[in-house]
Structure formats: C-alpha cells, structure tokens
Amino acid sequence: MPKIRTNRAAAKRFKKTGSGKIVRAKAFKSHILTKKSPKRKRALRQDTVVNAVSIKSLKRMMPYL
Numbered sequence: 319m320p321k322i323r324t325n326r327a328a329a330k331r332f333k334k335t336g337s338g339k340i341v342r343a344k345a346f347k348s349h350i351l352t353k354k355s356p357k358r359k360r361a362l363r364q365d366t367v368v369n370a371v372s373i374k375s376l377k378r379m380m381p382y383l
Contacts, residue, residue: 325379332368332376334383340368340376 333338346354347362368376379382
C-alpha cells in the first residue's frame with residue numbers, strides 16, 4: 319500500500335502532547351486587540367486541547383502524528 323500524505327497545513331497548526339492529546343492555538347489574537355481586555359489577551363496566548371468532535375478528521379489529515 320502507498321503511504322498517506324500528511325496535510326501540511328494541519329501539521330503546522332496542531333501538535334500532540336505526551337499523553338496523546340492534540341493541542342491547538344486559540345484564535346482571535348492577531349489584530350483588533352485594543353478592545354480586548356488584558357485578561358482575555360493573556361488567555362488567548364495559551365494552547366488548548368482540540369474538541370473531541372474534531373479528532374477524527376485531524377487523524378485523517380495527520381496519520382503519522
């Protein structure tokens with residue numbers, strides 16, 4: 319069987335933790351930051367675990383992660 323190609327866009331955006339969960343960066347941190355509170359901007363810096371609904375499609379995009 320041929321190898322499956324990894325979706326490179328997904329590979330750059332997601333990574334796997336030591337326990338096997340997939341983490342992602344939060345959205346809405348790139349511009350229009352003046353109206354957002356400092357607390358909200360601090361929270362946006364943190365990575366977060368990917369929702370369980372999205373895991374199946376991510377495994378298909380990144381079979382070797």
